[in-house]
Amino acid sequence: xxxxxxxxxxxxxxxxxxxxxxxxxxxxxxxxxxxxxxxxxxxxxxxxxxxxxxxxxxxxxxxxxxxxxxxxxxxxxxxxxxxxxxxxxxxxxxxxxxxxxxxxxxxxxxxxxxxxxxxxxxxxxxxxxxxxxxxxxxxxxxxxxxxxxxxxxxxxxxxxxxxxxxxxxxxxxxxxxxxxxxxxxxxxxxxxxxxxxxxxxxxxxxxxxxxxxxxxxxxxxxxxxxxxxxxxxxxxxxxxxxxxxxxxxxxxxxxxxxxxxxxxxxxxxxxxxxxx
Amino acid sequence: xxxxxxxxxxxxxxxxxxxxxxxxxxxxxxxxxxxxxxxxxxxxxxxxxxxxxxxxxxxxxxxxxxxxxxxxxxxxxxxxxxxxxxxxxxxxxxxxxxxxxxxxxxxxxxxxxxxxxxxxxxxxxxxxxxxxxxxxxxxxxxxxxxxxxxxxxxxxxxxxxxxxxxxxxxxxxxxxxxxxxxxxxxxxxxxxxxxxxxxxxxxxxxxxxxxxxxxxxxxxxxxxxxxxxxxxxxxxxxxxxxxxxxxxxxxxxxxxxxxxxxxxxxxxxxxxxxxxxxxxxxxxxxxxxxxxxxxxxxxxxxxxxxxxxxxxxxxxxxxxxxxxxxxxxxxxxxxxxxxxxxxxxxxxxxxxxxxxxxxxxxxxxxxxxxxxxxxxxxxxxxxxxxxxxxxxxxxxxxxx
Numbered sequence: 001x002x003x004x005x006x007x008x009x010x011x012x013x014x015x016x017x018x019x020x021x022x023x024x025x026x027x028x029x030x031x032x033x034x035x036x037x038x039x040x041x042x043x044x045x046x047x048x049x050x051x052x053x054x055x056x057x058x059x060x061x062x063x064x065x066x067x068x069x070x071x072x073x074x075x076x077x078x079x080x081x082x083x084x085x086x087x088x089x090x091x092x093x094x095x096x097x098x099x100x101x102x103x104x105x106x107x108x109x110x111x112x113x114x115x116x117x118x119x120x121x122x123x124x125x126x127x128x129x130x131x132x133x134x135x136x137x138x139x140x141x142x143x144x145x146x147x148x149x150x151x152x153x154x155x156x157x158x159x160x161x162x163x164x165x166x167x168x169x170x171x172x173x174x175x176x177x178x179x180x181x182x183x184x185x186x187x188x189x190x191x192x193x194x195x196x197x198x199x200x201x202x203x204x205x206x207x208x209x210x211x212x213x214x215x216x217x218x219x220x221x222x223x224x225x226x227x228x229x230x231x232x233x234x235x236x237x238x239x240x241x242x243x244x245x246x247x248x249x250x251x252x253x254x255x256x257x258x259x260x261x262x263x264x265x266x267x268x269x270x271x272x273x274x275x276x
Numbered sequence: 277x278x279x280x281x282x283x284x285x286x287x288x289x290x291x292x293x294x295x296x297x298x299x300x301x302x303x304x305x306x307x308x309x310x311x312x313x314x315x316x317x318x319x320x321x322x323x324x325x326x327x328x329x330x331x332x333x334x335x336x337x338x339x340x341x342x343x344x345x346x347x348x349x350x351x352x353x354x355x356x357x358x359x360x361x362x363x364x365x366x367x368x369x370x371x372x373x374x375x376x377x378x379x380x381x382x383x384x385x386x387x388x389x390x391x392x393x394x395x396x397x398x399x400x401x402x403x404x405x406x407x408x409x410x411x412x413x414x415x416x417x418x419x420x421x422x423x424x425x426x427x428x429x430x431x432x433x434x435x436x437x438x439x440x441x442x443x444x445x446x447x448x449x450x451x452x453x454x455x456x457x458x459x460x461x462x463x464x465x466x467x468x469x470x471x472x473x474x475x476x477x478x479x480x481x482x483x484x485x486x487x488x489x490x491x492x493x494x495x496x497x498x499x500x501x502x503x504x505x506x507x508x509x510x511x512x513x514x515x516x517x518x519x520x521x522x523x524x525x526x527x528x529x530x531x532x533x534x535x536x537x538x539x540x541x542x543x544x545x546x547x548x549x550x551x552x553x554x555x556x557x558x559x560x561x562x563x564x565x566x567x568x569x570x571x572x573x574x575x576x577x578x579x580x581x582x583x584x585x586x587x588x589x590x591x592x593x594x595x596x597x598x599x600x601x602x603x604x605x606x607x608x609x610x611x612x613x614x615x616x617x618x619x620x621x622x623x624x625x626x627x628x629x630x631x632x633x634x635x636x637x638x639x640x641x642x643x644x645x646x647x648x649x650x651x652x653x654x655x656x657x658x659x660x661x662x663x664x665x666x667x668x669x670x671x672x673x674x675x676x
Contacts, residue, residue, distance in 0.1 A: 183357055184396040188410040188461065189385035198412070202400045 020145045027146045034098070034152045042094045050081050057263070065270035072266075076259035085234065085256045092233035092260065095151060095223040099158035100216050107163050107215070108208070111170025112196070121171065128164040136161050136222055140229045154223055154231030162218035169211025173204025209272035216264050224257055234260070281332035284465065284497045285354065290327040290363030292349055292521075295320025298361045311520050323349045324521045327363070331465070334495040336487075338512030340502050346521040347501045351469050354499065355388040356380060367465070385414050389458035393470035395450045397442040403429065403453050404438040410461030421460075428460035429453075431490065448479040459490075466498040473502065484511050505544060509533070517541060534558055556637060557630035559669045560650045560659040566591050569598055573609035573617050576601055587646055589657060590621055597649055597657040600625045627651050630658060637666055 020027070045053060054077045062070035080089050114121045139160050143153035177200050185195045201208075227235030234253045241250035293301040301320045304313070311322045324346045331337050341347045352358040354365060356372055365372040367387055375383055389410065397406050405412075407428055411421035429435060432452040442450055451471060458466055472480045488511055491498065502508050508515050509529040517524045517532065525537035533554065536542040564583050567576040567590045580588050586603040599621030609620045626640040627649040640648055647660035 178396075180392055180394055180396040181398060183352075184390070184392060184398070184409075185413075186357055187355055187384065187388060187390040187467075188413050189381045189383075189388075190413045191381060194413055198409075199398060203398075 016142050016145060031147045031152045034147075034155055035150075037098055038094055038151050038155070041098065042091060045090045045094065046087065050086050054078065054081070061263075061267060064274070065266060069266050069270070073263050076263060080256045080259060083252050083256065085237065085253060088232065088234045088237050088253070089256055089260060092220070092223055092235065092257070095154055095158065095226070095231060095233060096216060096219045096260075096264070099155050099162060099219045099223065100212070102155065103159045103163040103215050103219065104166055104212055106159070107166035107211070108170055111167040111208075111211075112174060112201075114167065115171040115174035115200075116196075124167065124171075128167060131160060132164045136225055137228070140226060144229055149230040151231050153229050154226030157226055157229075158219050158222040161222045162215045165214035165218065166208075166211040169214065170204065170208050173207030173211075174200045176207065177203045206272055209268065213265065213268040213272060216268055217261065220257070220261050220264065281334060283330045284333045284367065285331040285499075286364070286366040287330070287354075288328050288364045288366070290350070290353060290365060291325050291361050292323040292346070292353060292358065293320050293361045294323050302362065322521055324353070324360075327518075327521075327523055329516050329523065329526055331497060331499055332514075334497055335513040336491050336498045336500060336511055337514050337516065338500045338502060338508040339516045339518060340505060340508040340512075341518030342503055344520070345503075345518040347503070347518050348469060349521075350518065351467055351499060351501050354465075354467060355384050355390065385410075385463070387464050388467055389461040389463040389465070390467040390469065391451070391454045391458050391471040393473055395442070395447075395454045395474070397450055397453055397457075399442055401441075402438065403434065403440050403442070403445070403456075406442065406453055407456045407460050409457055410463070424462070425456070425460045428456040431459055432456045432486070447475050448483065451475060451483065455487075464497060466496050468498060468500045470501050470503065472507065473504070480507075487511060517544070530555060530558065554634040554669055555630060556628050556632040556634065556648070556650050556661055559634055559637070559661050559665040560630065561662065561665060562659050563589065563657065566595075566657065567601060567617065568592070569616075569618055571617055572615045573601075573606045573620070576617055577603065577606045577610065580606070589649060589660070590617065591657050594654075595656045597627065597651055597655055599623055600646060600649075625649060628661075629653070634666055634669060637661055 048056075054074060057077060058070045058074040061073045077089075080086060110124065114124045136157070139157035140153070143156045147153040147156055181199055181203070182195065185199045190198065223231055223233060224235035224238065227233065227239040230236075234257050237253035238250050238257075241247070241253065291302060291305075295301060295318065297318065297320065301314050301318050301322055304317060305322060305325055309317070311325070314320065314322050327346075327350060329337075339347050339350060349358055353360045354372070356375075360373045363373065367383070370379070370383055372380070372383060398409065401409070404422070404425055407425035408421045411424060416424070426438070429438065432455050434449065434452050434456060437445065437449070442453065445453065451474075454471070458468075472483050475483060484507060487498075490496075491511075500508075500511065509532070512529055514526065514528055515532055516526050517537075519540055525532060525541050527535070532541065533545055536545060565579045565585075565588065567579060567588045569590060569592050571590075576588055576590075580586065580603050588601050590598045590601055592598060598618070600623075601617055601621055605620045605622070606617065609617060614620070625646045625648070628637065628640070628651075630650055630652070632650075637648060641663045647662045649660055650658045652658055
């Protein structure tokens, strides 16, 4: 019994090749737009003196969350500054912000559509399972032929990897709106859009925010990994430390990632509570 | 009297099958199969079967039945939150089951407000914003709808709570918001789905009273769903009794109590506090004899003796009640040689309208225990209620 091996890998490659050559116009356009976005945000954040940005973030934490978070944020950012990791931290933050923005912009409408259409829901859920369980590194490989080495590829892989929770939670949030409230809206003659914007979306907001929080966390973990395909930032510091066998440098960059992660998490959590 | 009111909603032959092949289930029903048999054969539930009734303008119609009787389905068919399988529901010439999407929205906005069992208030909106919801949906401008909502909140006694959120209110207050939301909408029909069932008994009684007061004031056509017979009897102008998705009886509370259509209804009305709903009319006896104003005392006495009674009601030619003549007075009159009884009449007796609840009559029997006169609005004598009859009627109610 000699069953021939399925050339699954080759099929995928030829498919990707075809996509790359057929849609090079599109990928190049996306690449240019994304790169511009990354550069401007990066430049903007770096144009500000370190202490100014630190103060702004601490103040934002104070306003949106708590004085405690503000103090923690200031201390953490000061440590990063002190370790000389300020610029890599800004680069990482930029990638996270842009990847999250793109992911959310795609995820919200998709999530809403999946919540309202049973058929779409059944199509999308397995796709999301696929996106989430595929090892994250794998997305890096096709990103390169599409967008070349660098930050744009990192964004592409990050968006794919981090988008599922935002879609899932949006869908969940809308589906969780109690039936009797939907009935009430219907009974008073609400159109589909009135129902969506006056009842379903406002009520699902806390759940949607939880999804966005997850997306941010996944995005952060992915942009660090994306250093392997040339993304700038804290990840590339870690990557360099691995290559030079310098555990001290690696941990320093790692701690900076942890600080950034906690800061982003607490900040979005408090936004979520406020939306309740 | 309700029969004279114009018809607001005409429900004709409405059926609802929950399942994928409704025509099959209906065919089986037409062969005479029961609901449970249809479920067994087809796996489909016959929620409603061939329901017909009218809702009159301005009346409070109660649809009552136990859980599973289809009452919630039925009220949702009225504004098509649930699609019917067959039958017509006609409101002002529009047949609701056949309306297109746009027409349905317009129809809901114009004709229906709804109050829900679990209030269904929007938790992210304030009391004021909840009350405005229906108007907002219809695109009424902000100033106008704020004014209307304010009035509605006043009507339900929630002034000063405009900026509270639903979770800050008690159940009773939440349902008042639900009611205000419905009233503000000013649709022509008010649908109330077990509106008071989630409230505790005292609050519930209060709300029933308030609804009745609102009802007398506003004369809004109302369809009220309940599983509670007491509630139905208390507030309903008429009652539609449902069982297993079919109409068992339609009638006024008194008709349901005194002329139950079948054993099911009879068992249903067991244990109801009948004195509250039974009225003077049900215990009233026709008069065996009366005296005329032109009669002399002797004639009157003769009539009393003939029927072995010691007092007699005196009427004029049109049966308008003039007073009561007691035997003793009549005897005195004959001794004085009077030839008319009009001067000897007493007004020391009680008279009531036929609608007077029986329980009120109890307190009216004085020691002398004259029969209570039942008179209509023109003061015409319709009959009398004697103490024994009240007791009999109540005892009979207890036995059943």
